[in-house]
Amino acid sequence: MLTATKPQDAAAVLADPDTAEGLRDLAEHLTPLLQGRRLHNVVDLLSATSDFIDMADDQLTQKLAKAFEEVVWAGWSAGNALRSASATAADSEPPTLWQLSRQLNDPEVRRGLFFIIQLLGAVGRQVALEAEIPEDD
Amino acid sequence: MKKRIVIVGGGIGGTMTANNMVSKLGVEIRRNQVEVMLISNSPWHYYKPAFMYVAFDMYHKAELRRKQATLLRPEVRFVVDEVEAFEFSASRLHTRSGAHYDYDYLVVSTGCLPAPERIEGLAEAGDHFYQFEPARRLAQKLRTIERGRIFITVTFPKTPDVPHQCGIAPIETTLMVDELLRRRGVRDRVEILYTYPTVSQLLRNCLFMQKQTCEVLPQIFSDRDIHFKRGFTLERVDPDARVAHSTEGDSEDFDILMSTPPIRAVDAVINSGVSEAAEDEGWLPTNRRSLQLKGHPNVYCMGDTVDLPISKAGGSCHNQSPVIIDNIAFDLRQGATPAVYDGRVQAIAQMGLEAGMPLWYDYDQDVQPTPPTKVGGLMRKTFNRGVYWATARGLV
């Protein structure tokens, strides 16, 4: 077993019987990939990963991070709202129609309704964009 | 007073810039202090690199374009109109519909146009893949050629050290032609001759505009029995005899002449009168670091319309756009323009129909060619079909 802490040259490492045995095992394990030239794909994938790391720059990272934050923000806000609404709804008796309409006195409920209506408006505008097909140019 | 930022051109440069601009200036836009406007002369956005695939029957029209409005964040005010005149000194522009717009900042990303008519006989006898309809006509020929010779020429702008559009495209398409003809079983009856002009930016007598890539090309071509020739600068074409003549005094006959034709800026940019480019090519004189139009610090230029020695490629726009956005945002907020473009371009070259090669370079460092792989090809396909649209939307 390789336990020495000082650096060894490559030949000494390979001479270690445990290492040699491990390598032999690995080679055997890799044989189908090697013989079928399928290991090439794995090497190419590594090389592409390395290319991507070289190509990525600060601006790309900033954009990806921002997109990530926006997705997380949307999920987080929706999650918070769902959790609190569902806790209140689950823990109370179902309101009567009269009690329900009195909820509209709460400005935050009206804000929420307003939000939903705005959301529907924004969805409608996007759907309208999809609807018309411009002439060919 | 509300500041207005106008972006002209709904190609890749203008679209990603509009989207990322409203994202960067989100607070000012909500407070109604800033307005971002995009003016483009088409309601459509084309993925231009796909024209190359059209020549090989690999793309339908509906797949390579989207409605421009569906690519924009709702905060962008989008106007379909054509800018006819830029009045840079008055910070005003005029459009075909008769409207005029004053701006505090302007971004010009109007691209470039193929101009085969600038070489005698080329428009009649030559083919190219830099626009949709010409690419379709070329596809028809590549689909049916049974024997003969496909002759490939590349023309650089006359303005010194300005490249043609998408530097790697002639090599990409040459390799694609080879593979297509092999698939069709006619390759042994069709000769492919790739030529390159004597002067390509700062290089002389090469096969590509960058030295390292030029050095690996002979091997790549020989392996595929693609013939090649340096020092052929297309001067004129005889459409009846089907012969191409070079300024070096050479002549080559052809059955298909697949050219990278001359290019020029769009009319409104040429007519603005600020260009110093040769032969009325119209490239905008651009500060290579800040990307401001020389003499007009509130105007920024990007993409194919600039006079920089950097590739006219979407990969250039991708790196120029954040610099411009940063400089405008800094200028608005702090009166400074500190962001600097280092000439960086990234791309994944299509090497034949299936393989791809990621590459990147900047003002100081040329491309380091690596072996094309299937993984690279898959990356390119993924980009073509999906990632491009995310890039235009400003997500990547």
Ligand SMILES: Cc1cc2nc3c(=O)[nH]c(=O)nc-3n(C[C@H](O)[C@H](O)[C@H](O)COP(=O)(O)OP(=O)(O)OC[C@H]3O[C@@H](n4cnc5c(N)ncnc54)[C@H](O)[C@@H]3O)c2cc1C
């Ligand atoms: C066949 C081919 C293959 C390519 N391959 C690659 C590649 O592999 N990788 C790569 O990075 N790049 C590639 N490119 C290059 C890339 O497509 C361009 O560099 C890129 O599109 C330039 O972006 P742009 O914004 O400067 O101009 P464009 O994308 O050309 O957009 C210009 C926009 O301005 C609009 N416009 C023009 N004039 C006016 C006016 N007067 N008023 C209003 N609007 C106007 C046009 O309608 C258009 O929407 C390729 C190009 C082609 C043609």
